[in-house]
Amino acid sequence: MKINVQDERIAKRDYTLQEMVDAAPVRLNLAERVPKAEGEAFDLKAWYRSWKQTNGGEGVTEPTHLRVEAVDEFQALMAWSQLDQAACLYASGGAPLQKGYPLRLYIPNGSSECLNVKSIVKLEFIHDPSLGDEAAYGFKNQISAEELRMKK
Numbered sequence: 001m002k003i004n005v006q007d008e009r010i011a012k013r014d015y016t017l018q019e020m021v022d023a024a025p026v027r028l029n030l031a032e033r034v035p036k037a038e039g040e041a042f043d044l045k046a047w048y049r050s051w052k053q054t055n056g057g058e059g060v061t062e063p064t065h066l067r068v069e070a071v072d073e074f075q076a077l078m079a080w081s082q083l084d085q086a087a088c089l090y091a092s093g094g095a096p097l098q099k100g101y102p103l104r105l106y107i108p109n110g111s112s113e114c115l116n117v118k119s120i121v122k123l124e125f126i127h128d129p130s131l132g133d134e135a136a137y138g139f140k141n142q143i144s145a146e147e148l149r150m151k152k
């Protein structure tokens, strides 16, 4: 299963989970940031910054939002400012995730646990201040793009 990463100003590429993990500059035990959780994770913003460099995006400004999409078409949109402590869980006890494979996002102190999207297959880094600060989530086929933006 591949994970699609895109930033409209930089690149759009598919990665294996192993490639994603190998490229992560900051790895941690999720419990350091989410006391009730545990497992091997990497810091999201550090990952993005490294990816940006590797793909010739040095001059590109930080995104305004992240949109993630899961295998079951659940998706979430959130402001970049909410993501300082965000981490991607990729393994537990050295084994692939039983719940949330291949990748699960955790946003410590986020506006909602609903944003901890499981089974992520797409990470989209967005540059669009008009999307606002309010996070949104839901199933892709049940809400329009406009509603996704507006939903609280």
Ligand SMILES: Nc1nc2c(c(=O)[nH]1)N[C@H]1C(S)=C(S)[C@@H](COP(=O)(O)O)O[C@H]1N2
Binding pocket: 070, 071, 072, 074, 113, 114, 115, 116, 117, 118, 119
């Ligand atoms: N892929 C996917 N991720 C998801 C969801 C979902 O339906 N699909 N539900 C979200 C919601 S609404 C919540 S409250 C949490 C629940 O996390 P849990 O299964 O660890 O209790 O996962 C979030 N991540």
Ligand SMILES: [Mo]
Binding pocket: 113, 114
């Ligand atoms: Mo939820």
